[in-house]
Amino acid sequence: MSRSITLGQYLPGNSYVHRLNPRLKILALLLLLVLLFSLNSFAGLFSLLAMALLLLFSARIPFRYFLKGLRPILYIVIFALIIYLFFTKGGVVLLRIGSFTIESEGVREGFFVITRLITLIIFSLLVTLTTTPLSLTHGMSFFMKPLSKIGLPTDEVAMIMAIALRFIPTLMEESQRLMRAQVSRGADFETGSIFRRAQNLVPLIVPLFVSAFRRADDLALAMEARGYRLGAKRTRLHVDKVLPADLGTLIFVIILIAAAFYFKL
Amino acid sequence: MVKKPEIIIEAKALEFNYPGDSLNRSSAINGIDMTVNRGEYLAIIGPNGSGKTTLLKLFNALLAPSGGEVLVEGISTVDHEKVPLIRRSCGMIFQNPDNQLVATTVEEDIAFGLENLALPSAEIRQRVTEVAQRLHLDKLLLHPPHLLSGGEKQRVAIAGILAMQPRCILMDEPTAMLDPSGRREVLDTVKALNREEGIAIIHVTHFPEEAAHADRVLVLNQGEVVEDGPAEIILTDLEMLHSYNLQGTAVVELAALLRQDGFNLPTRILHNRELVNSLCQYERKS
Ligand SMILES: Nc1ncnc2c1ncn2[C@@H]1O[C@H](COP(=O)(O)OP(=O)(O)OP(=O)(O)O)[C@@H](O)[C@H]1O
Ligand SMILES: [Mg+2]
Numbered sequence: 001m002s003r004s005i006t007l008g009q010y011l012p013g014n015s016y017v018h019r020l021n022p023r024l025k026i027l028a029l030l031l032l033l034v035l036l037f038s039l040n041s042f043a044g045l046f047s048l049l050a051m052a053l054l055l056l057f058s059a060r061i062p063f064r065y066f067l068k069g070l071r072p073i074l075y076i077v078i079f080a081l082i083i084y085l086f087f088t089k090g091g092v093v094l095l096r097i098g099s100f101t102i103e104s105e106g107v108r109e110g111f112f113v114i115t116r117l118i119t120l121i122i123f124s125l126l127v128t129l130t131t132t133p134l135s136l137t138h139g140m141s142f143f144m145k146p147l148s149k150i151g152l153p154t155d156e157v158a159m160i161m162a163i164a165l166r167f168i169p170t171l172m173e174e175s176q177r178l179m180r181a182q183v184s185r186g187a188d189f190e191t192g193s194i195f196r197r198a199q200n201l202v203p204l205i206v207p208l209f210v211s212a213f214r215r216a217d218d219l220a221l222a223m224e225a226r227g228y229r230l231g232a233k234r235t236r237l238h239v240d241k242v243l244p245a246d247l248g249t250l251i252f253v254i255i256l257i258a259a260a261f262y263f264k265l
Numbered sequence: 266m267v268k269k270p271e272i273i274i275e276a277k278a279l280e281f282n283y284p285g286d287s288l289n290r291s292s293a294i295n296g297i298d299m300t301v302n303r304g305e306y307l308a309i310i311g312p313n314g315s316g317k318t319t320l321l322k323l324f325n326a327l328l329a330p331s332g333g334e335v336l337v338e339g340i341s342t343v344d345h346e347k348v349p350l351i352r353r354s355c356g357m358i359f360q361n362p363d364n365q366l367v368a369t370t371v372e373e374d375i376a377f378g379l380e381n382l383a384l385p386s387a388e389i390r391q392r393v394t395e396v397a398q399r400l401h402l403d404k405l406l407l408h409p410p411h412l413l414s415g416g417e418k419q420r421v422a423i424a425g426i427l428a429m430q431p432r433c434i435l436m437d438e439p440t441a442m443l444d445p446s447g448r449r450e451v452l453d454t455v456k457a458l459n460r461e462e463g464i465a466i467i468h469v470t471h472f473p474e475e476a477a478h479a480d481r482v483l484v485l486n487q488g489e490v491v492e493d494g495p496a497e498i499i500l501t502d503l504e505m506l507h508s509y510n511l512q513g514t515a516v517v518e519l520a521a522l523l524r525q526d527g528f529n530l531p532t533r534i535l536h537n538r539e540l541v542n543s544l545c546q547y548e549r550k551s
Binding site for chain 2: 162228
């Protein structure tokens with residue numbers, strides 16, 4: 001059971017997107033998002049969507065991951081659609097319900113906004129599904145680096161994230177063990193009202209917290225014994241090398257943006 | 266002239282009180298003078314609360330002495346600037362294998378100490394590869410720690426220390442949470458490092474069988490060193506061990522029982538082979 005615990009959303013693979021430098025992926029994502037929100041034409045938007053789908057396909061990401069990624073924004077999409085359909089006026093009247101009308105301009109705008117949101121989700125998924133959580137953490141801490149100038153502990157935050165990633169499976173295992181121990185003594189986590197079930201979780205959560213704090217204590221000691229010091233300079237085993245493919249990708253994205261502005265897409 | 270053995274760790278009139286220790290309770294470490302020589306395998310035994318863990322933490326500069334001093338390769342552990350040097354030459358392995366692995370993969374964990382030394386990435390990579398081969402962890406390099414067995418986890422922890430090229434490894438009950446096969450795995454690794462690479466081992470243990478692997482055994486009681494000598498002398502002195510609520514190895518206890526029954530066995534029988542040999546000879550003699 002514990003072996004099936006996956007961390008984050010990472011899908012192992014060896015595609016072009018998988019191999020890109022994580023820092024570059026984050027930078028490219030930011031640039032593409034800016035582009036996405038400055039596009040005004042369907043032509044530009046659809047080209048970008050086509051590109052996103054192509055990349056998604058080339059990274060061999062199963063379609064259900066894409067659907068899963070869409071789920072959290074489903075309500076936003078529906079809400080946006082309703083707002084645009086009913087409140088954007090212009091063009092011909094397509095439908096009349098009492099005093100409400102749906103006009104062609106509303107349909108156009110609504111459709112545009114939804115396409116934009118979906119494209120945004122695909123690009124974000126492309127980054128989170130093809131980068132290990134650890135690389136992602138280090139990539140983000142690279143862009144946070146300037147913040148350390150104003151006293152924010154960016155390296156330490158990256159270390160905290162990395163340790164959290166390391167211990168999530170361990171704590172999951174432990175909670176499952178505790179749960180089995182409680183179930184064998186007649187505890188019931190599956191039936192009863194929500195309140196009842198929450199109450200039953202207490203004997204699970206208390207020992208879990210106690211043990212997590214003990215672990216934190218031990219770990220701090222072990223890290224200190226291995227020479228970790230807050231604020232000291234560190235290096236890393238993995239260096240994210242910038243390869244020609246990374247530079248090529250960056251140049252391509254910049255050309256895309258320039259073209260979009262030039263042709264007023 | 267006999268060459269004087271090189272001293273790695275030296276404790277002088279060492280004392281330590283935990284904050285909040287009241288006057289009527291004795292100190293956790295109560296005036297210890299001792300030395301550890303280069304390449305030595307030293308076992309430390311003693312009842313619960315006798316100060317074994319505290320002593321190791323003092324050696325590793327995790328605690329600062331309340332009195333006296335600890336010198337690691339001549340450097341005092343209170344010298345803040347030099348603490349990284351001390352941690353590099355004397356690494357420490359803890360009891361719980363789960364709570365001392367920091368990174369999300371084995372290779373990153375082995376690299377952790379080297380990253381803290383701010384070595385160049387290429388050198389870190391090279392050392393990680395070497396150490397992984399040495400400890401037969403090369404197939405596990407990309408595994409996340411939670412999928413390893415207890416014995417493997419402890420070997421990863423040892424690899425992380427070994428990568429720093431230490432003179433000495435401090436181990437606080439490293440096998441206490443392992444099954445018998447994991448225990449053997451860790452012990453064999455440690456013994457090989459001691460014999461083949463001359464790394465000094467200080468091994469705190471509750472298992473007399475493990476202490477029997479050491480060259481020298483130290484008995485701690487209430488923060489004091491009460492016995493210190495070769496393994497075959499300390500571990501065969503059952504009367505002394507029992508007086509501190511410690512057990513002898515199965516062989517020593519058995520030999521004592523046989524002696525009680527009137528068998529005239531030699532006094533210093535520690536290892537299985539010695540018992541077997543003297544029993545065989547016994548039969549022939551009688
Ligand atoms: N963090 C602490 N705060 C206060 N007192 C402590 C602390 N840790 C240990 N002690 C006390 O110091 C003494 C020595 O403890 P230590 O942990 O060194 O013993 P030990 O020989 O390692 O025991 P064990 O065999 O149980 O591991 C004990 O009396 C213990 O209660
Ligand atoms: Mg202890």
